[in-house]
Amino acid sequence: MKTWICVVNRSEAKIFEHGNNRSADVQFVTKLSNPRGRLKAQDINADKPGSFVSGFTTHGMGREKIDSPTEHVAQEFAKQVSQFLYDSCQQHLFEELVLIAEPQCLGRLRGLLSKEVRQCIVQEIPKDLVTAATTTDLKERLWPMSDLRSATI
Template identity: 25%
Template structure:
């Protein structure tokens, strides 16, 4: 019987569950917390996004696309979680992966996964379910 990992996450917290057999209640095997994921979404020291000063010369310079601080933190946390599930796949700790996250963070998770790990995904739930107990979570998972 294939082993399944269930990653339940949002931009600041994540819980990793393992389900050893179909219909069984998932068992929590790890918990992650990223306090910067709860940031207000702007640079605290200035209260607004940084600005660039234009020059008087005809030369132009590239600037970084506008990405909020909150989105940057979410991407960093997603990359951390991506590394965790990649390592678990390499070690053979699971065969199938289920992702549970709000739609925006789910996109960040997808961006952080390599091709081989993404191929292990057998289901997704696009909802915020961080606070549910394992039994309640089981009711929301795909069959």
């Protein structure tokens, strides 16, 4: 059974694969990048004419929050990651999914993941570990009691 490990934050997603036995290596699959995810709100639309409205707007009786530019960019990247996971699930590239994401990103992803992908999730970890995702430190910090602990990264 193939397990994918998806490590995500607002600017990057790294996908790793772990085989079905204890001695299987963790292998890098791919990386999705969102360079705009590193920008500050004032820099996101700096090269575009006009301005970005932020705050609350009134529509009829209710109030609707308009996302900040950074939240909008993060939401768009979460959509990209969720679509990638859906497509990969449909192609049967993984059977189980470990989802590791910074807490806000994890919340965005939960709302966007398809039913098929959600059924594959075996573990969720609300941490931003994208920078540690290529080192053995990742394995030490995340899976001290799991089969993945014996894997090599």
